[in-house]
Amino acid sequence: xxLDLVFYTxxxxxxxxxxxxxxxVGEVYETVILDYGDGGGTGGMKSADYLAINPMxxxxxxxxxxxxxxxxxAVCAYLADAFPAANLAPPADQRHDYYRWLFFxxxxxxxxxxxxxxxxxxxxxxxxxxxxxxxxxxxxxxxxAVSGDAWICGDQFTAADVYVGSQIxxxxxFKTMPARPALETYAARLRERPAYRRQKEIDGALIAxxxxxx
Numbered sequence: 001x002x003l004d005l006v007f008y009t010x011x012x013x014x015x016x017x018x019x020x021x022x023x024x025v026g027e028v029y030e031t032v033i034l035d036y037g038d039g040g041g042t043g044g045m046k047s048a049d050y051l052a053i054n055p056m057x058x059x060x061x062x063x064x065x066x067x068x069x070x071x072x073x074a075v076c077a078y079l080a081d082a083f084p085a086a087n088l089a090p091p092a093d094q095r096h097d098y099y100r101w102l103f104f105x106x107x108x109x110x111x112x113x114x115x116x117x118x119x120x121x122x123x124x125x126x127x128x129x130x131x132x133x134x135x136x137x138x139x140x141x142x143x144x145a146v147s148g149d150a151w152i153c154g155d156q157f158t159a160a161d162v163y164v165g166s167q168i169x170x171x172x173x174f175k176t177m178p179a180r181p182a183l184e185t186y187a188a189r190l191r192e193r194p195a196y197r198r199q200k201e202i203d204g205a206l207i208a209x210x211x212x213x214x
Contacts, residue, residue, distance in 0.1 A: 003028060003029060003030040004064060004065050005022075005027060005028070005029040005030065005062065005063075005064050005065075006029065006030045006032060006062065006063045006064075007019065007022060007029050007030065007031050007032065007060065007061075007062050008032045008034055008050065008053070008054070008059050008060060008061040008062070008063075009031065009032070009033065009034070009059045009060045010033060010034055010035065010036065010045070010059050011033070011202075011203040011204075011206035011207045011210070012207055012210075013058075013059050013060070014059070014060060014072050014166075015059045015060040015203075016166070016199060016200075016203050017060070017072045017075075017076070017162065017163060017166040018060035018062065018072060018075045018076070019060075019199045019202065019203060020162055020166065020195060020196055020199040021075060021076045021079050021080075021088075021159060021162045021163075022062075022079065023195035023196075023198045023199050023202075024086060024088060024159075024162060024193075024195040025079050025080075025083045025086045025088065026083075026086060026195075027083055029062075033206065034047075034050060034059060045057045045058060045059060053068055054068070054070050056070065058070075060072065060075060061075075062075055062078070062079070064078070064082060071106070072106070072163060072166070073102050073103070073105065073106040073163050076102070076159040076160075076162050076163045077089070077102060077159055079159065080158065080159040087156070088157070088158050088159045088162075089158055089159060090153045090156060090158060094153070095153075097145075097152055097153050097154075097160070098152070098153050098158055098159075098160045101145045101152050101160050101164050102159070102160045102163055102164070104141070104142070104145070104164075105142075105163055105164045105167045106163070107131070107132070108131065108132035108133075108138050108141075109132075109138055109142055109164075109167050110167070111130070111131065111132050112132045112134075112135045112138040112139075113135075113138075113167070113171060113176050113177065115130075115135070116135045116176065117176050122134060139177060139178060139180070142164075142168070142183070143180060143182045143183060145164065146164070146165075146168065146182055146183065146186035147182040147186075152164060157193075161190065165186065165187065165190040168183050168186060168187050168190075169187050169190060169191070171183075172184065172187055
């Protein structure tokens, strides 16, 4: 029987972000694992069936009661709104930091980190064209969001912490971000969360299974 909430992913992907959010929400969901090809016509990210759901042919995607949501930041924000009992979004009139840092991580942080990892450097004098300015400017701003003992939205842990925190966690793990004290301290607090640990256990087991088969 198909569930109301379906999660398309591959454990070796940004799908880990969405799974962490799903574990924070605590609702029952169905997982569909996709490979990176066409799956021999079915079961892959480039298969016709999946491209009909997500034309980008990438993961993660969630389908909730027929509604398709893609892009990790959007998935996190959507789930917070769809399941308010999980208390993963601030009240509507207190979402300034929530939206600010969600979009900052999805835009400038993603672009700056990816460009640096690929060896692309913004030419001197063209920083405004790139939007994020420079890698150092972006990391400095990111530090300001997670410094101190509070979460991004104060005392309340939210979907913004899941998404921004995932960017920092991955950046530190893969050394695409500098190991600055504020980032390391924030990541260490995130790694103590039960939902984070469940996600790592689930996806870790799936990766191990895939590696055995491969």
